[in-house]
Amino acid sequence: MSARNDIAFIEGFRNGDEIAIRELYDTHYRPLCYFNQKIVRHMQEAEDISTEIFLKLLRKKNDFDSLQEIKSFLFTASKNACIDFLRKEKQQQKSSNNQISFIADFDENLIEQELLTAKVLQAIYAEIESLPKQCKQVFKAIFIEGKSTAAIAEEMGLSPQTVLNQKAKALQIIRSAVSQKDVFVSLLFIELMLSAFFKNESGL
Template sequence: MIMQINTATLSEFNKGYEMAFKVVFDDFYKPLLYFVTKLVSDRQEAEDITLETFQKLFARHQDFTSGATIRSFLFTTARNHCLNVIKATRIHQHHLRNQPQSEIDTAEAEAAERQLEAQLISYLHNAIEKLPSRCREVFRLLFIEQLKPVDVAQRLNINVDNVYSQKKRAVELLRTAVNEHPEVMVLAGYLFSVFLSEIYYVLLHNMD
């Protein structure tokens, strides 16, 4: 179940309580790892970056004032780490193969595109986190874990009609959120990862 960082949990997190750390870790680990794996191709490296990001978060546990600031720190820190890894890899490859400047320029353009994709994915995760609890659970299970509606119904102990109803509500709310930021839709037109294309297809088309 997707948990929310409530006031009590946040207070305990700020004080450095281990159980509060576990709540935050359990809440954000899977979406953050998914986010990182879209930027770096190596699964082990993605896991290492994700864990290191949490270590940085926990080291600054007293600095956060809400679940939103925790989420923002995690995704921003992970994104920057990924981009540094991509840049370092490109530089290393250049030294090994003595790449011409044109290839370096292409690599930098690819890194810039990945940064845009990172921003877009981060925006999507933020928008999804703001959905009502049941909508968020249904949406995550359908589009992130890619379960079938009948499996979602069994997982949440609700009927299939309720799954479709919550899905429709989530789509409407996300579409409204995206319409308030047209620049997001412009970015989406250039980025075609499986995650983004599926989510944006849902936002652009009224799927029942």
């Protein structure tokens, strides 16, 4: 996003523009869930924290002057919320004298490592949001919603071959974009495409 577009985007966000808010959510929610789940080890709690952070962002929307400030807030607030959750769980463990195996002293180095991965995920999701409209619809339907080629073709009024062509086009565009960033981003993208992180149909 160019500086000019960044300013227009922030203005729209601060004015409550639904498209800007949806773009922020689509770009950041899953990376935040990934990051939070790696720390608290509970997907439901990770999703709850991510949702609460977005609500806080909306309540504070007039406090941000740039997209970078928003990104920083989302990840910093998530990190703090996760640490607060772990502290409360540890306190409850001490109070009840029960052993909760998943609770351990949080490792700042591990948190920073997962934060880096989450930011890379955010960059990948930003590339997804930048795809041409039809490519984006097909990509999300296949890799995020886990729909079959036949189901997407029927829903979108396309032939199965057109869906496959749009899928291949989307993958090519994203691979090209992330390959220009750095090796780590490229490797992570490939790993995600081969893993269950996206609810993918059989085969790429």
